Amino acid sequence: MDLIPVEIGPLNPQVQDLAVGAVLFAVCFLCLVPLLRRMNRVLEAREQATDGVTAQAEQLRAVAEEKRAEIEAELADARHDAARTRQRAEAEGAVLIAEARADGLRERDELLAQAATRIDSDLTAARAELHDHLPELAEKLASRILGEPIGPGTPARAADTS
Numbered sequence: 543m544d545l546i547p548v549e550i551g552p553l554n555p556q557v558q559d560l561a562v563g564a565v566l567f568a569v570c571f572l573c574l575v576p577l578l579r580r581m582n583r584v585l586e587a588r589e590q591a592t593d594g595v596t597a598q599a600e601q602l603r604a605v606a607e608e609k610r611a612e613i614e615a616e617l618a619d620a621r622h623d624a625a626r627t628r629q630r631a632e633a634e635g636a637v638l639i640a641e642a643r644a645d646g647l648r649e650r651d652e653l654l655a656q657a658a659t660r661i662d663s664d665l666t667a668a669r670a671e672l673h674d675h676l677p678e679l680a681e682k683l684a685s686r687i688l689g690e691p692i693g694p695g696t697p698a699r700a701a702d703t704s
Contacts, residue, residue, distance in 0.1 A: 548554070685692045 681692050
């Protein structure tokens, strides 16, 4: 018995062939369904594992980015602190140098004033001593120039005084 009443050759299937084919298909389908379900579960587990690892990697990347941002912020703060400390140290150094220069100038001025005072006193003492010996030195010089001894009791001196 043909399924289609028109004669088309081998393309016209018999009803019993179709029934056997449908039964065999149902048996194969029922045998393959558990296998297909298991394959679907394995594929889903693999996809979840892949997505889970990807999600975990994204979380780790986000945490790493946060840590990197925190470290960069701390480094920037440390650089600013170092710059402020360096600037403060330079200012303090400049103040210390200015104070040392002022102390040095003050000590120099004191030393110069003491030296000038000492020189003035030594000059006054030397003038006084020289003034005391001036007549004696003048007599010696005159004796050398004239070639004769001149003394307090010599006749040339007595003639000059008269």
